[in-house]
Amino acid sequence: MAERIRRREFLRAGATAGVAAMLPRGALGQAPAVVRPKTARPAVVASANGHEFTNGGPRTCVQEAWERIVRGEDPLDALVAGVEIVELDPLDDSVGFGGLPNADGVVQLDACVMHGPKRRAGAVAALEGVRTAARVARAVADHTDHHLLVGRGAQEFARGMGFRIEDDLNTENSRRKWLEWKRRIDPGHWLDPDRRERAAAAARREMIAAGRLDPEKAWGTIHASAVTSAGALASVTTTSGLAWKIPGRVGDSPILGAGNYCADGVGAAGSTGRGEANLFSLGSFWIVEQLRLGSHPKDAVMAALRRVREGIAEKRLLDARGLPGFDVKFYALDAGGRFAAGSLYRGPRARFAVCDADGPRFVPTEPLLDQEILTQ
Numbered sequence: 049m050a051e052r053i054r055r056r057e058f059l060r061a062g063a064t065a066g067v068a069a070m071l072p073r074g075a076l077g078q079a080p081a082v083v084r085p086k087t088a089r090p091a092v093v094a095s096a097n098g099h100e101f102t103n104g105g106p107r108t109c110v111q112e113a114w115e116r117i118v119r120g121e122d123p124l125d126a127l128v129a130g131v132e133i134v135e136l137d138p139l140d141d142s143v144g145f146g147g148l149p150n151a152d153g154v155v156q157l158d159a160c161v162m163h164g165p166k167r168r169a170g171a172v173a174a175l176e177g178v179r180t181a182a183r184v185a186r187a188v189a190d191h192t193d194h195h196l197l198v199g200r201g202a203q204e205f206a207r208g209m210g211f212r213i214e215d216d217l218n219t220e221n222s223r224r225k226w227l228e229w230k231r232r233i234d235p236g237h238w239l240d241p242d243r244r245e246r247a248a249a250a251a252r253r254e255m256i257a258a259g260r261l262d263p264e265k266a267w268g269t270i271h272a273s274a275v276t277s278a279g280a281l282a283s284v285t286t287t288s289g290l291a292w293k294i295p296g297r298v299g300d301s302p303i304l305g306a307g308n309y310c311a312d313g314v315g316a317a318g319s320t321g322r323g324e325a326n327l328f329s330l331g332s333f334w335i336v337e338q339l340r341l342g343s344h345p346k347d348a349v350m351a352a353l354r355r356v357r358e359g360i361a362e363k364r365l366l367d368a369r370g371l372p373g374f375d376v377k378f379y380a381l382d383a384g385g386r387f388a389a390g391s392l393y394r395g396p397r398a399r400f401a402v403c404d405a406d407g408p409r410f411v412p413t414e415p416l417l418d419q420e421i422l423t424q
Contacts, residue, residue: 088279089385090117091404092127094272095320095377097134097142099401099408109133110403113274123274123282124163128182131284134270135180138219143270145179146219147288150295153226155217157181157288158302161189162310164281169195169310171302172202177213182286184211185302195304199296229292269301271308271318273381281383283308283316290323299323305333313383315339317348321376321392325365329355335380345380346388346414352378353390353416367422375421377413390414393421 091114092098098109107115113130117123135144142148149155159181160171170189173196175181184206188197197205207213218226269287285308287301300306300323307323309332310316317335319326326332331352338348356376360366367373377391379400389400394415402411 087277088275088383089404090114090275090277091381091385091387091402092117092130092272092274093379093381093387093389094130094401095270095318095379096397096399096401096410097140097270098130098272099403099410100140105133105137107133108401108408109270109272110401111408113272114403114408117274117276122163123276123280124161124186124284127272127274127282127284128161128186131182131270131272131286132180135182135286138221141219141222141225141288143286143288144181145217146222147217148222148291149218149226150289150293150297152295153218153223153230154295155222155288156293156295157217157286158298159185159284159286160302160304160308161185161284162282162304162308162316163189164310164312164316167312169304171196171304172206173198173298173302174296175199175202175206177203177215177217178206178211179214179217180211182284184209185284185286187211196302198298226292269307269320271320271379273310273316273318273379275316275381275383275385279313279383281310281312281314281316281381283310283318285318287320300326303327305330307332309333309336311336311340315345315380315382317378317380319376319378322374325356325359325372325374325376328359331356331376331378335378339380339382344388345382345386346390349378349380349388349390350414350416353392357392357416369419369422371417371419371422373422388414390416392416394418395420 092110094110109130112133113126116126134140138146147155156174156176158173162169168189170185172181172184178184187209271285273283275281285301289299306327308318315336317332319331335348335352365373372392375392379389381387391398391413398413398415399410400413402409
């Protein structure tokens with residue numbers, strides 16, 4: 049009898065082992081394997097301003113970055129050089145020089161860079177006086193063991209690294225828009241945060257309706273990710289943040305896993321739009337983890353957008369239809385060169401930039417909602 053029991057247990061154990069061998073790695077609680085492709089389709093993806101000629105230059109951000117990675121340059125070097133075109137463009141008031149200032153009229157910049165193979169990252173927030181925030185973030189990654197420097201500390205670090213510090217990053221365009229906003233908002237609302245935010249939002253709506261403010265630029269930001277033919281990944285997000293924000297406000301852009309994330313052999317992701325909404329879900333990290341589990345970039349992006357929509361708990365963030373009163377866009381690129389981007393809403397501005405072997409171009413984002421956003 050004991051012999052039969054031992055034989056039964058042996059057969060049961062052998063069957064279990066056979067089933068386990070057929071299951072994918074991770075099905076029994078182990079960490080999933082990362083499949084690193086031996087070769088990838090080189091690609092650069094970015095938010096739409098990554099392929100907009102506003103300063104008359106010979107190449108846009110995605111073109112510059114693409115040309116550099118196919119020449120064999122480091123992917124993060126290529127991306128920083130690419131986004132710098134936008135940061136230095138005085139006509140793009142969503143990032144860098146001429147970015148829309150905070151409520152006091154001061155331009156404060158945020159940026160984050162990540163290098164997949166080196167597993168290095170650096171970021172700055174509320175940085176004043178330096179046009180190229182992404183380059184300062186790169187210096188943080190290269191020369192410190194920190195991930196994030198903020199405010200005066202970030203500026204003093206930049207000064208020590210040899211960056212030029214300017215008294216004012218405003219242009220005539222950004223200062224004129226700030227002055228118009230100041231005229232539209234009642235200063236008495238500063239003592240009441242809720243009333244102040246309603247007044248600030250009303251001023252933004254009026255300026256958008258009057259054609260004085262691009263709704264995309266009210267939130268700002270450029271994100272860019274790249275993968276080389278060897279599968280090396282990097283990503284960058286840089287911004288001047290929400291137009292007329294409370295001084296010191298920091299959104300998702302410089303926060304690892306929120307506005308920017310990159311994992312070696314897996315993928316990269318980033319976001320633009322309302323940073324506070326994305327911070328609740330850490331969308332970029334979550335997207336990359338979905339890529340790690342085998343999801344297509346499109347599926348990962350759409351799932352992240354659903355998380356943003358489902359995470360809204362305050363009625364003030366909803367429009368008259370009960371839908372989000374803001375937009376968020378996610379961009380994703382995997383280690384094989386597959387890419388996708390999604391937005392909460394459809395519309396003529398729902399697009400992103402791509403450059404690969406087929407050339408630079410705009411591609412429509414996949415909308416979560418088959419409606420256009422209401423002016424907020």
